[in-house]
Amino acid sequence: xxxxxxxxLVFEYIRRDEEGNVESINRAIDNxxxxxxxxDFVAILGANGSGKSTMAKHINAILTPTEGTVxxxxxxxxxxxxxxxxxxxxxxxxxxxxxxxIATVVEEDVGFGAENLxxxxxxxxxxxxxxxxxxxxxxxxxxxxxxxxxxxxxxxAIAGIMAMKPECIVLDEPTxxxxxxxxxxxxxxxxxxxxxxxxxxxxxxxxxxxxxxxDKVIVMDQGKVVMQGTPREIFSKVDELKQYCLAVxxxxxxxxxxxxxxFAIPKGILTVKxxxxxxxxxx
Amino acid sequence: MIRDxxxxxxxxxxxxxxxxxxxxxxxxxxxxxxxxFMFHNYYGYILAVIFLFSMIQISxxxxxxxxxxxxxxxxxxxxxxxxxxxxxxxxxxxxxxFIKITEEGIKTTVFMGIRLVFLILGSSLMTFTTTPNxxxxxxxxLMGPLRKIKxxxxxxxxxxxIALRFIPILMEETDKIMKAQMARGADFESGGLIxxxxxxxxxxVPLFVSAFRRANDLAMAMEARCYRGGEGRTKMKPLKYRTRxxxxxxxxxxxVAAIFLLNSYIA
Numbered sequence: 174x175x176x177x178x179x180x181x182l183v184f185e186y187i188r189r190d191e192e193g194n195v196e197s198i199n200r201a202i203d204n205x206x207x208x209x210x211x212x213d214f215v216a217i218l219g220a221n222g223s224g225k226s227t228m229a230k231h232i233n234a235i236l237t238p239t240e241g242t243v244x245x246x247x248x249x250x251x252x253x254x255x256x257x258x259x260x261x262x263x264x265x266x267x268x269x270x271x272x273x274x275i276a277t278v279v280e281e282d283v284g285f286g287a288e289n290l291x292x293x294x295x296x297x298x299x300x301x302x303x304x305x306x307x308x309x310x311x312x313x314x315x316x317x318x319x320x321x322x323x324x325x326x327x328x329x330a331i332a333g334i335m336a337m338k339p340e341c342i343v344l345d346e347p348t349x350x351x352x353x354x355x356x357x358x359x360x361x362x363x364x365x366x367x368x369x370x371x372x373x374x375x376x377x378x379x380x381x382x383x384x385x386x387x388d389k390v391i392v393m394d395q396g397k398v399v400m401q402g403t404p405r406e407i408f409s410k411v412d413e414l415k416q417y418c419l420a421v422x423x424x425x426x427x428x429x430x431x432x433x434x435x436f437a438i439p440k441g442i443l444t445v446k447x448x449x450x451x452x453x454x455x456x
Numbered sequence: 457m458i459r460d461x462x463x464x465x466x467x468x469x470x471x472x473x474x475x476x477x478x479x480x481x482x483x484x485x486x487x488x489x490x491x492x493f494m495f496h497n498y499y500g501y502i503l504a505v506i507f508l509f510s511m512i513q514i515s516x517x518x519x520x521x522x523x524x525x526x527x528x529x530x531x532x533x534x535x536x537x538x539x540x541x542x543x544x545x546x547x548x549x550x551x552x553x554f555i556k557i558t559e560e561g562i563k564t565t566v567f568m569g570i571r572l573v574f575l576i577l578g579s580s581l582m583t584f585t586t587t588p589n590x591x592x593x594x595x596x597x598l599m600g601p602l603r604k605i606k607x608x609x610x611x612x613x614x615x616x617x618i619a620l621r622f623i624p625i626l627m628e629e630t631d632k633i634m635k636a637q638m639a640r641g642a643d644f645e646s647g648g649l650i651x652x653x654x655x656x657x658x659x660x661v662p663l664f665v666s667a668f669r670r671a672n673d674l675a676m677a678m679e680a681r682c683y684r685g686g687e688g689r690t691k692m693k694p695l696k697y698r699t700r701x702x703x704x705x706x707x708x709x710x711x712v713a714a715i716f717l718l719n720s721y722i723a
Contacts, residue, residue: 233680235676235679235680257682257684260679260680260681260682261682264680264681265677265680267673267676267677267680269670269673271625271670272670272673272674272677273673273674273677274621275617275618275621275674275677275678276589276617276621277466277587277588277589277617277620277621278587278589280692281587281589281692281693284692285678285681285683286681286682287690287692288689288690288691288692289681289682289683289684289689290682291688291689291690292690293690294690294691294692294693294694297690297692298692301692315468317466317468319624319625330677333681334681337681337682
């Protein structure tokens, strides 16, 4: 069994009126099956309202399934006794960097999760130092989070999760509120954690550029998983992606348009370099 | 304007006062505040002034920064001063129509003004030199015994530390909303009291909405990091008394002794 596995997962947001009668049911996740292998970098893509954030909250047991089951490292998220173990195994980073930093000094915030787990004091210090180093934020350890940029705050949040020694990190649109530089920093950090620390990463996003380095991409639309595969496989189906309101990276689109006009360019071009090589090989 | 409020902020610097155990600082602040209400002659206030200003010197927090915090309480101060000045009965000094100023009135006003100003200065010096987390850690430990009578000590201190952390964020947000409303023609500055109060509604409603949203996000983020109350929690920076803390207690004891001497021998 993989690190994260969802089987026939269904989740419904139920709205009730004042008397408690059901007013409307909104099926946010509709019969989803996914399987994430340990050590992988998996991206979930989807437009607004596709259910991708709801999906993320299931992995951390913030939400529990209406139907079906989610397993995190073999633990059923419905099992309340395992709740804290699940949350420690699958750490979660949220969208808004301001709303997830608890302390007023960077290092104290990074230590918060470890404190909650009851880790002995000396070990908290080593963990804090290690995870700040891994996130490239060690020099800011005594700073106030209010004075950091968005990208730096998000890296502090990631370090805070790393200090809990999770096997898997779920990032729910961590770059949505950042500027391009911050986005690059955060992505770089995530990639390094995946490569060096061997943490399983589940990145939820609607930026296509962020998923080209993933091992596997899952596309969601209206609560369903509609596409699965490697970035190259996914990006070779430009028309299908557009149907789900997802814009492919510019290079991919250019390559796609060129091949449509009859040039011999392979499908699923991901980087400028690849396109340049492809064009050179024609000429 | 809103950024001028410095009460409750932390001023990072490297001083003995910053490094002191928060419990000492809390006890010191409480003793200092009580002492302000114990003096019944002006000599006492000279002592309080000397004590406070030497502490400010030691703390390395710039005087300008501390005084700025007073701006916020000017309305309150004026309110207290006016009421005391005009409404205290006693020997008449000055009369203009129905306005009467008495000797006792002047005296209580001066005392009241000094007390309020020093109360704010003293307590803000504590927040300037103590990080909110440290402060609430100190509170949690000091209030520890109350847990026996089912006071949720840990929860209270956690709430306080979060409130303190969000003060600057919410202030920034207020500023932002205010500017956005002003850009669309809202007027916060003119008109009478009622009109001005009413003009605050379009400011407060979005502020509250966003505060609730933030609270919701934060609660989720805390739970995701395995927060489940104070039980079984360890501390990254546990509180431990050191020699300097003992010395600080000694200074406090000397201060208290000086107050009693002043009160009983110089009357």
